[in-house]
Amino acid sequence: xxxxNSAQFQIFIKKVLKRFEKVIFISKALLSERNFIYFxxxxxxxxxxxxxILLKSFAHxxxxxxxxxxxxxxxxxxxxxxxxxxxxLTVFVIKNFLGGTIExxxxxxxxxxxxxxxxxxxxxxxxxxxxxxxxxxLGGSAGLESPIVITGAAFGSNFAQKYKLSKKDRILLLACGxxxxxxxxxxxxxxxxxxxxEVVLTDVTISAFVPIMISAATGAxxxxxxxxxxxxxSFNQEQNFNYQNTPYYILLGILAGLVSIYHxxxxxxxxxxxxxxxxxxxxxxxxxASVLALLIFLFPTLFGEGYESxxxxxxxxxxxxxxxTLLHPYKSNEWVLLLFVGLIVFIKSIATGITLGSxxxxxxxAPSLFVGSYLGFFVSKSLKIAEIAPNxxxxxxxxxxxxxxxxGLFHAPLTAIFLIGEITGGYELMVPLMIVSSISYAxxxxxxxxxxxxxxxxxxxxxxxxxKDLNILQSIDVLNIIDxxxxxxxxxxxxxxxxxxxxxxxxxxxxxxxxxxxxxxxxEFEKLRPIIFNSFQVxxxxxxxxxTLPEFxxxxxxEIDSIMxxxxxxxxxxxxxxxxxxxYGFLSKSxxxxxxxxxxxxxxxx
Numbered sequence: 114x115x116x117x118n119s120a121q122f123q124i125f126i127k128k129v130l131k132r133f134e135k136v137i138f139i140s141k142a143l144l145s146e147r148n149f150i151y152f153x154x155x156x157x158x159x160x161x162x163x164x165x166i167l168l169k170s171f172a173h174x175x176x177x178x179x180x181x182x183x184x185x186x187x188x189x190x191x192x193x194x195x196x197x198x199x200x201x202l203t204v205f206v207i208k209n210f211l212g213g214t215i216e217x218x219x220x221x222x223x224x225x226x227x228x229x230x231x232x233x234x235x236x237x238x239x240x241x242x243x244x245x246x247x248x249x250x251l252g253g254s255a256g257l258e259s260p261i262v263i264t265g266a267a268f269g270s271n272f273a274q275k276y277k278l279s280k281k282d283r284i285l286l287l288a289c290g291x292x293x294x295x296x297x298x299x300x301x302x303x304x305x306x307x308x309x310x311e312v313v314l315t316d317v318t319i320s321a322f323v324p325i326m327i328s329a330a331t332g333a334x335x336x337x338x339x340x341x342x343x344x345x346x347s348f349n350q351e352q353n354f355n356y357q358n359t360p361y362y363i364l365l366g367i368l369a370g371l372v373s374i375y376h377x378x379x380x381x382x383x384x385x386x387x388x389x390x391x392x393x394x395x396x397x398x399x400x401x402a403s404v405l406a407l408l409i410f411l412f413p414t415l416f417g418e419g420y421e422s423x424x425x426x427x428x429x430x431x432x433x434x435x436x437x438t439l440l441h442p443y444k445s446n447e448w449v450l451l452l453f454v455g456l457i458v459f460i461k462s463i464a465t466g467i468t469l470g471s472x473x474x475x476x477x478x479a480p481s482l483f484v485g486s487y488l489g490f491f492v493s494k495s496l497k498i499a500e501i502a503p504n505x506x507x508x509x510x511x512x513x514x515x516x517x518x519x520x521g522l523f524h525a526p527l528t529a530i531f532l533i534g535e536i537t538g539g540y541e542l543m544v545p546l547m548i549v550s551s552i553s554y555a556x557x558x559x560x561x562x563x564x565x566x567x568x569x570x571x572x573x574x575x576x577x578x579x580x581k582d583l584n585i586l587q588s589i590d591v592l593n594i595i596d597x598x599x600x601x602x603x604x605x606x607x608x609x610x611x612x613x614x615x616x617x618x619x620x621x622x623x624x625x626x627x628x629x630x631x632x633x634x635x636x637e638f639e640k641l642r643p644i645i646f647n648s649f650q651v652x653x654x655x656x657x658x659x660x661t662l663p664e665f666x667x668x669x670x671x672e673i674d675s676i677m678x679x680x681x682x683x684x685x686x687x688x689x690x691x692x693x694x695x696x697y698g699f700l701s702k703s704x705x706x707x708x709x710x711x712x713x714x715x716x717x718x719x
Contacts, residue, residue, distance in 0.1 A: 158293035158328040161265040162335035165297040168257050172250040173344045193410040197402040199251025203244045204398045204472040220566045222266045231284035237267035248473035252416045254464035259476020265294030292325045293332030304532035305329035311525045346420045353541045366549040370556025373521025376462040377565035383466025401471020415464045419483040426490045427508040458487045481522045482515040489514020513545045520550035521557035524564040589708045597698035625660045632696040634660035
């Protein structure tokens with residue numbers, strides 16, 4: 114295409130987009146507020162679905178290309194080099210085209226909802242697609258679902274900002290984008306709805322379900338029309354649930370909970386190691402990618418999302434996994450296959466931590482499904498080989514294991530249950546899915562209060578948790594409700610001056626400060642009441658004799674839960690606030706509760 118034709122094409126696209134935006138603005142003017150939300154959620158869902166199609170197609174085609182190199186060009190293990198290229202390219206793009214930083218992990222969306230009113234930066238509409246396709250598409254051992262979630266949220270948030278919708282509708286469309294992304298990625302609309310509600314939105318009313326369901330269904334429909342079943346993760350379940358296998362599913366649930374804890378903690382340790390490894394991003398990327406390349410050389414199934422190997426495990430010939438590995442000569446040995454699968458259960462978290470910690474972009478959603486399938490296969494195959502349960506359906510355990518790890522890692526049992534139910538094309542495994550997911554969730558929750566994606570942010574109070582009261586309190590800007598219109602009293606002031614001040618002032622509490630504005634104590638009207646009517650005491654009593662040393666002092670940037678704890682353990686309704694050691698103002702418990710009531714009204718999504 115010539116430069117002239119290219120310029121004309123760009124002008125044509127701009128004209129089409131402007132006309133389309135004009136149509137949307139007209140629709141907003143003509144439609145009711147509720148109907149415009151329905152219209153908007155469809156547009157957001159279609160945009161998210163095409164982003165998913167782009168990502169999934171690229172990753173799948175690179176996987177096929179790597180297999181082609183290995184099988185037809187007789188260049189075994191060459192796919193272990195592709196992640197080095199992918200991670201280095203990702204770092205290059207971030208440094209040169211994305212301002213040097215990019216937000217990773219779905220926890221950033223929770224932070225956006227909690228602290229920014231659902232506002233997601235515009236660059237997230239394309240940054241996640243670009244970087245995760247390079248990282249995961251070229252073999253990085255991570256998933257595309259987390260980038261898909263952030264992209265969907267960015268589409269919803271920026272659409273709402275573009276057409277000047279309210280904060281409530283902005284957060285709702287953000288959730289619609291997420292549900293559409295998950296629905297499109299797995300052709301699982303119910304899982305998309307549940308993920309948006311169970312993981313992202315902490316408070317939602319029944320009426321908010323409708324646009325979220327429309328978005329999830331639209332995303333799944335568009336994805337199903339365009340993507341082939343080879344690209345989507347899907348299974349043909351062959352055996353139904355046998356109640357006699359219940360004890361073994363309970364065992365799988367317990368192990369899934371323990372492995373979830375291991376995966377989360379190991380991943381954080383590896384990622385933390387790389388955070389302090391080097392400030393030189395290219396050196397860090399090269400080192401991490403090289404270690405990852407070595408792991409993929411030894412365990413080729415760690416390449417990319419790993420969905421193809423999950424499908425292989427559920428077939429009658431799982432030994433295919435050992436092809437193009439160093440263990441290929443022993444692929445007929447069941448114990449060798451079992452050892453290979455068992456090692457990968459524990460190595461996957463390291464590979465994912467290296468991928469993301471060294472500079473790549475991706476998520477832990479796909480790795481959780483990967484680890485779960487391998488764990489389910491390992492448990493059932495072990496019991497079968499040991500002849501403890503020779504008739505166990507290995508394919509069913511492989512499938513159900515995915516729900517166990519997903520539930521344990523993300524603390525989202527409903528999403529896990531219905532996601533696996535949808536991708537298997539039926540709900541015959543509903544009972545074992547419920548058993549494994551609930552047990553795994555209970556064990557993981559016992560040792561890890563927060564899911565792996567939100568643990569760090571939850572500990573700093575920067576993200577929503579399952580504690581709804583704390584969520585609302587954390588969204589209050591304490592600085593806005595601190596009373597700084599106080600009347601200070603100097604340490605050397607006489608009590609006569611204080612009495613005069615009281616007669617002309619309605620305040621009941623005063624700060625006593627020194628020459629450097631440091632808080633010496635507080636002067637309460639109740640403490641002065643017995644003195645002020647006795648002229649002798651007023652004349653000869655010094656201020657320092659009647660001041661009270663506050664048991665608790667609030668720092669201006671202190672977390673709200675810590676502030677409320679101080680109020681709960683102190684009989685005072687007002688506490689002094691300091692800023693960098695100097696007196697700043699007073700904060701009353703009543704002003705916090707009033708702000709809480711206001712926020713509660715604002716945050717309910719109708």
